[in-house]
Amino acid sequence: MGYYVPAKDKAGTMQTVYFDYNATTPLDANVREAMLPFLGEIWGNPSSVHHVGRHARAHLDDARDRAAKVLGAKPSEVVFTGGGTESANLAILGAARLLKPKGHHIITSAVEHHAVLRCCEYLAQREGFAITYLPVDREGLISPDSLAAAIQPDTILVSIMAANNEIGTIQPVAELGAICRQRGVVFHTDAVQWLGKEPFDSIHQFNADLVSICAHKMHGPKGVGALYVRSPLQPAPILMGGSHENERRAGTENLAGITGLVEVLERFVRHPVFEGDRLTSLTGRLLRLIDHLPGVQFVGSRERRLINTLAFVVEGSDSLPLLAGLDLEGICASSGSACSAGSLEPSHVVEALGVNRTLAHSLVRFSLGRESTLAEVEHVESILPEVIRRARKEVTGISVLR
Ligand SMILES: Cc1ncc(COP(=O)(O)O)c(C=O)c1O
Structure with missing residues (x-):
């Protein structure tokens, strides 16, 4: 070492x-400050029925409302997760398994983060899906025409990142999302590197059904993120257990981390x-x-x-x-x-x-x-x-x- x-x-x-x-x-120092009560006096389990739990639940509900407000989404469309990787895994594995009765074809690109690529490989190797990897040009850009041409009658999901982590290339995500919407295909974008850096007005700007977000790329805590899930989509859960997060993500919520995420969303996204x-x-x-x-x-x-x-x-x-x-x-x-x-x-x-x-x-x-x-x-x-x-x-x- x-x-x-x-x-x-x-x-x-x-x-x-x-x-x-x-x-x-x-x-960020202010974000840390806002998290501290949840590492101290507010320690209840938001699922407990007694007053200590209900106090934590009130903070969790408030955090979800605040996150939804920044994103321009409904509170029920925000699923808190353990980070960008989990958000992308839930989006891809969850949407693919939900939509399997409709088809087995998924489209992604050759330049995605491994949080997306490994899920696609897994689905191909273990669950019978067919994956198309769209090529990119010398600059790392995906052409909307190549996406339109790749969509088949059995295509159920497209996943293209908003901005690349290695080289920074920004994809024409809104255009790609519009093509998917027009063709009735669910669209996921990994916006982990976008938020906090590029202009953000509302989650709807991506024309996506699923958007992966994480806190630690914009001065928030590690190990916490969110998946925007456009209603009425209900991806199949990948973590099984309790009925947390509206049956979409089992596990007692990390209230300190979630508070950190909400703080960075409020402070650092609309004004990058x-x-x-x-x-x-x-x-x-x-x-x-x-x-x-x-x-x-x-x-x-x-x-x-x-x-x-x-x-x-x-x-x-x-x-x-x-x-x-x-x-x-x-x-x-x-x-x-x-x-x-x-x-x-x-x-x-x-x-x-x-x-x-x-x-x-x-x-x-x-x-x-x-x-x-x-x-x-x-x-x-x-x-x-x-x-x-x-x-x-x-x-x-x-x-x-x-
Ligand atoms: C584009 C992209 N997607 C997903 C992730 C994974 O996020 P996390 O580190 O929160 O799991 C990263 C982190 O490097 C990333 O850059």
């Missing part, structure tokens, strides 16, 4: 540059906590740097991209030495890949863009946020060329040893 050793500045003090906001964000102009200017500066470095290629869409996200691949290197090199300089970045046994899988998202497998191995993602500053960007500008040089040397060294 390695431990993170932060870089020191000239005065010897620690200097951490956190450019990994798409992975998670720090808990990720400030557009400031972050566009900071990521624009990093983009100019990337464009000038030899053998370094920007990946994604220059026009339709989350304001805080910038991804690139590096010829002759690998994500692991690049991320380790940045980390040694105090810079927290990410690749889109899962780390298993010390090696990184190439990014399925970058491969789907048509980038070759070797290059897809070298993805680096910077995702900036509320606390990111110009000084941090300047630090990265000063250090990145050297980190790349060292990482290339390391990779060459490894291949010689092989």
Whole structure:
């Protein structure tokens, strides 16, 4: 197990540059404050009939009303979950199992988060569903025409993310949702990376029947999220037990977490906590740097991209030495890949863009946020060329040893 050793500045003090906001964000102090009573004096089980339970129930009902108000939904259309992964699992497994009598065909895209892709794989392998993976163009965009052409008489569900976590590409979700609605197909969108970053007016803007949401990508607590379920849809539950959440999600509600989620919805969604102009200017500066470095290629869409996200691949290197090199300089970045046994899988998202497998191995993602500053960007500008040089040397060294 390695431990993170932060870089020191000239005065010897620690200097951490956190450019990994798409992975998670720090808990907002006011949100934390609002959660505290639910880790203390308000501890009842909302399902208990006595007054301690009824007190907790009143807070849970209030939280659902508040969440629904921000989303522009009915309270009964909000299902609280254990995070974005669970929301997406409930949407896909739950809708597929509910709608199975109508058909077995599901459409998704090659660039979805694994919370969606693994469910589709499971349904194909174990439950007899057929999955179509829509391709994307060089920028990671799905064409509405390709969706329209892929819908068959037995298509029951389409799942396309609102914004991509690895490269930030923003899909034409409203258009895709409108096609599904017109064709009578249930549409799920994973909006985990959208909320708090991009303009939000109402949940209806996505033209979706199911929308996955989570708190920790916008300064809320980890392990809590919500699924918007457009009435009268009733996805089959994936957690069995009590009749919580209107029979849609068993398990005693995490009232502290739910309060944290509601707080971030109220504070950070209609007025996105990720400030557009400031972050566009900071990521624009990093983009100019990337464009000038030899053998370094920007990946994604220059026009339709989350304001805080910038991804690139590096010829002759690998994500692991690049991320380790940045980390040694105090810079927290990410690749889109899962780390298993010390090696990184190439990014399925970058491969789907048509980038070759070797290059897809070298993805680096910077995702900036509320606390990111110009000084941090300047630090990265000063250090990145050297980190790349060292990482290339390391990779060459490894291949010689092989
Ligand atoms: C697009 C997307 N969907 C789903 C998830 C899963 O959310 P959670 O971490 O809350 O389970 C993530 C988190 O990385 C994500 O980026």
